[in-house]
Amino acid sequence: MRLYGIFFTGIILISLCTPCEGIFGSSSLQDYVDSLVDAAKFKFDGVLNLNDSVINQIWSAFKTKYGRAYSSLGEEKQRLRVFRDHLRFVLESNLKKMQTFQLELNEFADWTADEFNTLKKGLIVSTSFRRDMMITGQDEEDSLGRSVRKLHRRHYHARRLKRSLHKRRHHRKRFLKDWILNFFSKNNTSDNGNQQSNVFDWRTKSVVSSVKDQRKCGCCYAFATATVMETLYAIKTNSKTIIDFSAQQIADCSSNGNNGCAGGNFGPSVRYLADNGGKIATESSYPYAGAQKSCRTSGVNEIQLGNIQYGVIPEGNEKKLAEALTNYGPIFIGIDTDTKLFMFYKTGVLKIDNCPTRRQDMDHAMAVVGYGYDDALKSSYWIIKNSWGTKWGEQGYLRLAKDAGNMCGVASMAYYGKLA
Known part of the structure; x- marks a missing residue:
């Protein structure tokens, strides 16, 4: 036996x-x-x-x-x-040869494109942009109103032009001096030094929370918003530890402009937090459920953020994006991820030929937390925090080509936040 x-x-x-x-x-x-x-x-x-x-x-x-x-x-x-x-x-x-990234077969390998788009994305084009689109499609009875708005814009732009001309006169006086200083500065700086100055990462300052997984819920906007607020609060309070904020609260409660698991954006999320007295719940008291629930108002531990403000990066301007990133904190961005290259990204600097950059094409929200330079690939990149779990990409992060023609619209719909 x-x-x-x-x-x-x-x-x-x-x-x-x-x-x-x-x-x-x-x-x-x-x-x-x-x-x-x-x-x-x-x-x-x-x-x-x-x-x-x-x-x-x-x-x-x-x-x-x-x-x-x-x-x-x-x-x-x-x-x-x-x-x-x-x-x-x-x-x-x-x-493929000369490729700067690698893909991998992952948990999404048996998902259709429609399933992936519905369950793992969820960025809705901003309200202001939709409003502009609707205005252009109205009937002719609104033509008078449009004419008045155009007249107002002409007057506004005329004043801006006058101020711009004044600034140009001032800048011309400094041009020769600045050019000479920049010339000698460039010649006295090694290439390695230049690349070192092209590195910035909020993660090294211990003010970025861990990567989360939105699971089968299109609330990427809620996680990207939480990421921005977490770092802003840590910087404001000079905290040694990062507090995880509740993406579930944003998905459940910001119904005036957002649609829970059916998508949303940064503006409605911030407006909800402002209307909530500038407070946001902690993740531990209002944990993520992977589905939209009824908005909870009791038994929740909320952090007082202060007066929440936000601004918009000029569309397509990666230089301004980098400046806002270093000056304020992580940036909420929209990305056009309508390709299987995002779905199965594993590692490296993602570069996509002819990737759309139009604002209306953005379909997924993430947060830029830094930028760097890959010596082996000879490529600058953005460091982007995703919400598809740590098994996707580089422990949940994406490196996307930087200063490469606004790759996939990285600066087409970008917002920074401030806590006053």
């Missing part, structure tokens, strides 16, 4: 020692894929060809790692088709 028990135990241990064992623990699914597939050998005429046996083996590993179970055989077949397309996309992308 004892021998039978030993034999049975041995069979169980052998069955557990399958290739899928390597995907648990700290190993990622992509590590397992790379150990199984030499993608270069499967590359033929620009198309990645994987046989069904390999795909099914990876599919089984994916389901095991992420605990996937589907309601029917039909649903599993549909999910497998989605998974197969994503697998090829990731492998083909990572084979």
Whole structure:
């Protein structure tokens, strides 16, 4: 009987020692894929060809790692088709030469694009922009009102032009002096020194909270707003520890302009906090639920932030974005993430050819917390905190190409905050 028990135990241990064992623990699914597939050998005429046996083996590993179970055989077949397309996309992308980033197959590998857009994003184009769009589409009966507004704008711009001309006269007097100083300054500074000055990171000052996961709720705007307020409050109070603020409270209670898990923006979130007496709940007293709930007003520990103000970065101006970042704190931004490159980003400096930069195309909110320079890639980058958990990207962070033509609209819808 004892021998039978030993034999049975041995069979169980052998069955557990399958290739899928390597995907648990700290190993990622992509590590397992790379150990199984030499993608270069499967590359033929620009198309990645994987046989069904390999795909099914990876599919089984994916389901095991992420605990996937589907309601029917039909649903599993549909999910497998989605998974197969994503697998090829990731492998083909990572084979490209001169690329500054790497992708990985992750927990979203069996999600459709529509599911990902609905559940992991949630930025709504700002109210002021929507208002401008609506004005342009009104009937002709509003033409008189538009004419009056145009006349007012002409008068306003005329005054600005007059002030601008005055400033130009002043600047011309200093131009020669500044040019000479800058010339000698540049020649007396090494390239390495220049790159060192192009580094700033609020995380090094211990005023940025940990990365969160919005789960299956489109309230990215709430997490980005909380990130901004957390750092502003830590700076204001000269705190040695960071207090996590409640993204759930913002999602639940800022209904005047925001839509809970269906999206929102920075302006309505800040207006809610201001209307709440400049207070925000702590995460510990109003924890995240992953879904919109009724707004709680009792039994909540709230922090008095003070007089909350915010400003807008000039659209597309990365220089102003960097200045506001260093002067005030993390910046709430919108990004056009309508590509699978964001969905499966793993590491490196993300650069996307022809990535849209129009304000109305922004679909996901994040927070810029710094910028840096990658010596190996010879590339400047923004350090951006996301809300898709620490297993996505670089421990939950994205490095996005900086000063590269407003990459993916990083400065198209950007807001800074201030606590007075």
